[in-house]
Amino acid sequence: EVVLTQSPGTLSLSPGERATLSCRASQSISGSYLAWYQQKVGQAPRLLIYGTSTRATGIPDRFSGSGSGTDFTLTISRLEPEDFAVYYCQNHIYPLTTFGQGTRLEI
Amino acid sequence: QILLQQSGPGLLKPSQTLSVTCAISGDSVSSNIAAWNWIRQSPSRGLEWLGRTFYRSKWRYDYAISVQSRISINADTSQNQFSLQLNSVTSEDTAIYYCARDVSATLFEWGQGALVIVSS
Numbered sequence A: 001e002v003v004l005t006q007s008p009g010t011l012s013l014s015p016g017e018r019a020t021l022s023c024r025a026s027q028s029i030s031g032s033y034l035a036w037y038q039q040k041v042g043q044a045p046r047l048l049i050y051g052t053s054t055r056a057t058g059i060p061d062r063f064s065g066s067g068s069g070t071d072f073t074l075t076i077s078r079l080e081p082e083d084f085a086v087y088y089c090q091n092h093i094y095p096l097t098t099f100g101q102g103t104r105l106e107i
Numbered sequence B: 001q002i003l004l005q006q007s008g009p010g011l012l013k014p015s016q017t018l019s020v021t022c023a024i025s026g027d028s029v030s031s032n033i034a035a036w037n038w039i040r041q042s043p044s045r046g047l048e049w050l051g052r053t054f055y056r057s058k059w060r061y062d063y064a065i066s067v068q069s070r071i072s073i074n075a076d077t078s079q080n081q082f083s084l085q086l087n088s089v090t091s092e093d094t095a096i097y098y099c100a101r102d103v104s105a106t107l108f109e110w111g112q113g114a115l116v117i118v119s120s
Helices: none
Strands: A004-007 A010-012 A019-025 A034-039 A046-050 A063-068 A071-076 A086-093 A096-099 A103-106 B003-007 B018-025 B034-042 B046-055 B059-063 B071-076 B081-086 B095-103 B106-110 B114-118
Touching (some): A019 A034, A034 A063, A071 A086, A086 B046, A096 B046, B003 B106, B018 B034, B018 B095, B018 B114, B034 B071, B046 B071, B059 B071, B081 B095
Antiparallel strands (some): A004 A019, A019 A071, A034 A046, A063 A071, A086 A096, B034 B095
């Protein structure tokens, strides 16, 4: 089973700054099955990025994803107040799906 | 627009069976491109994928190793919904339970979540 390790655990930034979130896999994985989700308090996770770099419908272009092999990154180019939330990476290697432990992005 | 609406009990006693249902609108549980997942979230375990069902000429099931001896996911085509059953619950099963739709293993849509508390 692939283990996804996200860093940092908490990231403290201000609106307008750039955020870089990391997701490291315990073994090389296919980028086709690497996704990122955003979760706000009291809400279900929401898909942001899939296939490493494809933005989901309605996701602003300040969100971007990159990476390959074992190292993947979610970048938020200019933080807006509504971006402060918890972010999870997710992978699927048949038949199992795994999540990282999350990065909390706080003001 | 695809919507998932969950229902289920909020409080269970240890050893009971957890049962949660997810009603689908905007897609079919028998879709040949989507799969129907259950995921839970707790402070101690984070987001934990539990399993999924999907139809590809026949019904197929994938379950997480951690719960595979206790879990059952079933589809109800007449009601266009799917359900989770988890047997012999303990306090470790206290969590928010989410249903979600995946296409090619990406979880595009999620239900609103259902808090389940296991306590004597």
